[in-house]
Amino acid sequence: MTYVKICGLTDESSVRISAEAGADWVGFVLAPKSPRNVLGHGQETFDRVFDLMFAAADMDIRCAVLLTNPNEQMLDALTGNVMPDVFQLHGTETPEFVAKLRYRLPDSVEVWKAIGVASEDDLERALEYDVADRLLIDAKPPEGSDRAGGHGQTFDWSILEGWEPPRPWLLAGGLTPDNVEEAIAATGAPAVDVSSGVERAPGIKDEELIRDFIAAAKMAD
Numbered sequence: 660m661t662y663v664k665i666c667g668l669t670d671e672s673s674v675r676i677s678a679e680a681g682a683d684w685v686g687f688v689l690a691p692k693s694p695r696n697v698l699g700h701g702q703e704t705f706d707r708v709f710d711l712m713f714a715a716a717d718m719d720i721r722c723a724v725l726l727t728n729p730n731e732q733m734l735d736a737l738t739g740n741v742m743p744d745v746f747q748l749h750g751t752e753t754p755e756f757v758a759k760l761r762y763r764l765p766d767s768v769e770v771w772k773a774i775g776v777a778s779e780d781d782l783e784r785a786l787e788y789d790v791a792d793r794l795l796i797d798a799k800p801p802e803g804s805d806r807a808g809g810h811g812q813t814f815d816w817s818i819l820e821g822w823e824p825p826r827p828w829l830l831a832g833g834l835t836p837d838n839v840e841e842a843i844a845a846t847g848a849p850a851v852d853v854s855s856g857v858e859r860a861p862g863i864k865d866e867e868l869i870r871d872f873i874a875a876a877k878m879a880d
Contacts, residue, residue, distance in 0.1 A: 660877060661843055661848070661849065661850060661851060661876045661877060661879050662683040662684075662829075662849065662850035662851075663681070663682050663683055663684075663850070663851055663852075663853075663872070663873050663876045663877070664682065664683060664684035664685070664686055664723065664829065664850065664851070664852040664853070665677040665682045665684070665685050665686065665853060665854075665857065665864075665869055665872075665873075666685070666686030666687075666688070666695075666723070666725065666852055666853065666854040667686060667687075667688050667693075667695035667725075667854035667855070667858075667862065667864070668685050668686065668687060668695075668711065668864060669687075669695060669697055669707075669711075669862060669864075670711075671710070671711065671714040673685075673864040673866075673869070674711060674714045674715050674718060674720070674722075675714070675718055676864075676866050676869055676870070677720070677869055677873075678715075678718035678719070678720040679718075680869055680870045680873045680874070681873050681874075681877060682720060682869075682873055683720070683721065683850070684720065684721045684722065684723050684744070684745065685711075685715055685720055685721075685722050685723070686722070686723040686724070686725055686745075686747065686852070686854075687708060687711050687712070687722065687723070687724050687725065687743075688725045689708065689724050689725060689726050689729075689733070690725065690726070690727050690749075693862075694861040694862035695854065695861075695862045697711060704736070705736050705737075708724065708737075709741060712741060712743055713741075721744040721745065722743050722744055722745070723743060723744065723745035723746070723747045723771070724737060724743045724745070724746060724747065725747045725749055726746060726747065726748055726749065726750070727748075727749050727750035728750035728751060728752060729748075729750075734760070734763075738763065738764065742764070742765075742768055743768070744767075744768060744769065745768070745769045745770075745771055746760060746764070746768065746769070746770050746771070747771045747773065747795065748760075748770065748771065748772050748773060748791075749773040752772065754787045754788055754790055757770055757772055757788060757790050757791050758790040761790055761791070761792070769792035769793060770790075770791050770792050771791055771792060771793045771794065771795055771829075772788045772791040772793075772794055772795070773794075773795040773796075773797050773831075774788070774794055774795065774796055774797065775797050775798065775799035775800060776796055776797070776798070776799060776814055776818065777798070777799040777814055777815075778818060779818045781799065782796075782818065782819070782822055785824065785825065786825050788825070788826070789825040789826055791826055792826065792827070793826055793827045793828060793829060793850075794824060794825070794826050794827075794828040794829070795828065795829045795831055795852060796819070796828055796829070796830055796831065796832075797814075797831040797832045797852075798812045798813060798814040798831070798832030798833060799814070811833055811854075811855040811856065812832060812833045813832050813833030813834075813838070813842075814832055814833075816842060816845040816846050817845070819845075819846045819847075827849065827850070828848070828849065828850070829848065829849075829850040829851060829852045830842060830843070830846055830848035830850070830851050830852070831851070831852040831853070833856065834851055834852070834853045834856045834872075835853070835856035835857075835868075835872070836856070836857070836868055836871035836872040836874075836875050837875075839851055839853070839856075839872060839875050839876045839879065840875050840876070840878065840879040843876065843879035844879065851876050853872055856868070856872065857869045857872050
């Protein structure tokens with residue numbers, strides 16, 4: 660069965676809907692430039708993050724925090740008594756950084772590394788990150804973009820033909836309820852990750868689209 664992650668959630672209602680619809684992970688974006696950012700300011704920087712993490716725990720669904728080149732202050736705040744289930748790295752983190760973070764965390768917490776791809780050459784970089792627990796294969800950000808992620812764009816799935824991933828992986832980039840079955844069939848992806856493809860506006864999730872996406876992905880097998 661294909662695993663599903665619904666990313667970029669900003670409220671407890673979307674966490675509940677995703678869990679009830681059968682998602683395997685929910686994700687929260689900790690990046691100020693993103694319309695899905697859940698970081699606050701000052702003493703309230705992590706209040707929203709922890710509220711969402713507790714909501715996920717109440718719904719018995721694993722949660723991921725999406726980070727871009729996190730500093731020590733960020734990591735210290737997220738590796739205390741309350742931790743996410745997944746640290747999902749979307750910046751220019753090196754394999755050495757990933758390895759150090761992996762060593763720092765308990766075995767029950769995973770470290771994922773996102774790799775933006777547009778060609779087979781980009782897939783070669785993924786081989787360097789076998790220290791991660793999982794890889795997230797995403798579309799490369801558009802040229803000149805000031806934030807990570809595929810920005811709702813797909814990439815040429817055919818470049819994954821014959822690829823032998825060094826770690827378990829997820830497919831991301833422009834997935835929607837309408838194309839996720841095709842994407843899984845074309846790539847053999849064991850898991851998929853969606854954000855903008857289940858939104859009615861940037862950062863605003865749509866309940867029907869969430870349910871339709873999960874149902875389509877689970878039917879792809």
